[in-house]
Amino acid sequence: MITARNEVLGRIRAALADLPADGADSEVPRKYRRAHHDTGLVDLFAERAADYRAVVRHTLPDELPAVLHAAARVRTLLVPPGVPEKWLRGIEPGRLLLDGPALTPAVLDAVDAVVVTGCAVAIAETGTVVLDHGPGQGRRMLSLVPDHHLVVVCADQVVADVPEALARLDPRRPLTFVSGPSATSDIELTRVEGVHGPRDLEIVLVSHG
Amino acid sequence: MRIGLFITCFNDTLFPRTGKAVTALLERLGHTVVFPAEQTCCGQMHLNTGYQREAIPLVRRFARAFADLDAIVTPSASCAGTVRDHHARVAESAGDDRLATEVADIAPRVYELTEFLVDVLGVTDVGAAFPHRVTYHPTCHSLRALRLGDRPLRLLREVRGIELVDLPHADECCGFGGTFAMKNPDVSVAMGTDKLRHVLSTRAEVLCAADNSCLMHLGGLLSRLRAGTRVMHLAEILAAEEKAMSPARPHHRAPGARRTEHV
Amino acid sequence: MSGTYLGMPAFPRAARAAVADTQLRRNLEHATGTIRGRRAEVVAELDDWAELRAAGAAIKDHTLRHLDRYLVQLEEAITAAGGTVHWARDAAEANRIITDLVRETGETEVVKVKSMATQEIGLNDALAEAGIMAWETDLAELIVQLDRDRPSHILVPAIHRNRAEIREIFRRAMADVPADLSDDATALAEAARRHLRRKFLAARVAVSGVNFAVAETGTLVVLESEGNGRMCLTMPDTLISVVGIEKLVPTWADLEVFLQLLPRSSTAERMNPYTSTWTGVHPGDGPQALHVVLVDNGRTGVLADRVGRQALRCIRCSACLNVCPVYERVGGHAYGSVYPGPIGAILTPQLRGTAGPLEASLPYASTLCGACYEVCPVAIDIPEVLVHLRAKAVDAKRRRVLPTAERAAMAAAAWTLGGPRRLGMAQRAAARARRLVGRLRWPLTGWAESRDVPTPAPESFRAWWRRTRGRTE
Ligand code: SF4
16 A cells, blocks of 8 residues: 555655665764853853843852742742752742642643742753753643743753753653743844743752852 | 956956956056957856856856966956856766866866955055045955955055945845846845945945946946946956046946837 | 746746835835844854854755655654654645544644644645634734734744734734733733633644654754743643654754754844753643654655755755845745745745746746855755756756747857857947847846946957957967
């Protein structure tokens, strides 16, 4: 039987008939850099993230609970399962909402909360945080529907550039690369922040103790 | 060094003044130049319009006409680009190995005028005088095919009395594009008009470039507008001397003399 | 002169109207000018741009060279990760597959994240015929959909509209528009957010395109800015991803090149706000049914052309549109296809063939200025392909007994240029009759309408040389 699959594959082979069937393949030249910066990565990350309107706060490991505590005074903290307990030390349970069991989209939309997550890796060159949605990072929906996302980034999670970040990530996981709050350039190719994703992106950068 | 002039069919027929300027300039710099009479055309128009087959004899002729010269100098960035970038492909498509060897041999000896002056002769001050306000448009072939860079400007800066002004948005195409100017006249003229907006904003008296084809397009618009700015090939400015200061006649015919009867 | 352009090709005619649209001209000049400058800045930040570009081109060439193998590998990887792969030879087959998949869910609405492939195959119309409403969720797509307009740019389909026009479109066509909507870009974005939020929360089926598909892992990748992509990829139960077969890259690590090339070329950002990757179905997170539809629809025909196949490297960044001086004057509609600008001029005739007047005119819709090639992140030599397509068109017509007027003129020119004696004769005749230009070169009506025609010199250069130097080499 001629299936679409066989036919498309057959067309491809016919189209490539001018090339030797198993001819030597030219090497892909990979002379580009693995990184564009090798020092000052944490500062570069902070600067580049801020360039795209993320609010960046620096803190020390001991002071992280205080930072989150301050956030919890304004809004409820919505947290995924697996967030380290020490981050949340001292925060009254009433100010915490746990996404476990999973909240419905309607609840996520209605709640006036700050979503607090960790991340898998952060990229200095581009000011990007990458979530692999493992423990402490929540399902993809969690950091999408509410309007305010706070990401905790530890200094040792910051890598120089895209190649290193991809090498650290597991493609079998769902991944979300976040560079600043949601934005659009669809009106006159001029960038404005705040469309469907969180309009506030806050990055708390925890330096080495 | 045996220097051959590759004047191009276009300049030969329509703008001989440019060829004369190149001759005068190189002779003034102490060189002997020859004009191989067998030359006609590099085949650019045919190649760019899709008439590869018609271009093959022109490429053959080019290779024959210039075979034994040390340097082949042309006042056309686009024709230089055609020889360098396209002749090899024509030879390949014709399946003519000997021609392929010949064009591969010739291509590196073909120089656009400003390349020849700056890179081969090593001069930027060519002893010219031209006391006029001038702006320079880098044509697409100068800019992106040949990568002439600032060679033309380095030459112009040394001209006595010249008042050289930067052209805003210089790197944008003027809209000529060979047969594009005829096949898409509306877009061509729209692009040309935008280019002129920038040219006129410089209040230059003369607009110069390394390709008479683009200048024919822009000059045709300027003279239709009676804009008070004229076009001149770069070579003519570099050839100008103190004693012969009276400006050359404009490329285009007098106002009112529209020629459409033959089309 | 008449005859040469009998049945004026579509592009020049559409362009004539477009260049007269003053609003369009100002909108495009502003938008493309803005993005051009920003792109140049972020590209200049990377001192290895040339090396990234060379790698990007080589990875794509390598993939295309082994496309059959990589497609099979992709299929296996997606299937192993819980997805289902479908193959479509053409648009009709792809639309049928997708319509059936939506029908099986029992839903009558789908949300869509901008995808060139689904526009190319006309999916929305096909779904509408089956009683299924497709909601575009990308802001620019939404503007175009509300206005019942056509997209005019790859990345920003509403680039031909300015903020005042967008406000009018929203006020006219958006059901729940705020009464006091201003033309401030932030307010317009906010209106779109509110309008679409309920749709996202309720959506059960989404249709997406992808930017990249990784053969090795079966991973699909979408780059976006607004978060509508994340919504579509995350909220519904069923996700149908439509993938042109040229979207593949061999390995996960290859993305390191394209995630640097694409955002900087496209939105002129170091990184776009959101990039999502997913591999099959992820239990407890996102859609639990994933369908991937691999679409040929003319691509294998492009692959068969030795020169033209480089067009399949395209990663749809739109940088070539933004620098194109022709695109800047006429906008996207004149190109008569979802792929406008330089890439459209080489892709549309190859995908659809050149039987129609529009497709036949597209290879000529360029001055060959080379700006597109210079910015293309995968180094597609668009001028080279344009000239190649022109030659193919000319050669196809050679089989006709009666030559076209153009071919006759070209043959006459070639004859005249065939030797110095013929050329000299023609020059002298022209100097006498002042008619050379009319004979030797193109019919000049289009020229003379707005430009003065140069006069052939009374004495050619070669005649002057002979007269003054006596002899020639
Ligand atoms: S052809 Fe090149 S520049 Fe144009 S959209 Fe495709 S990748 Fe981008």
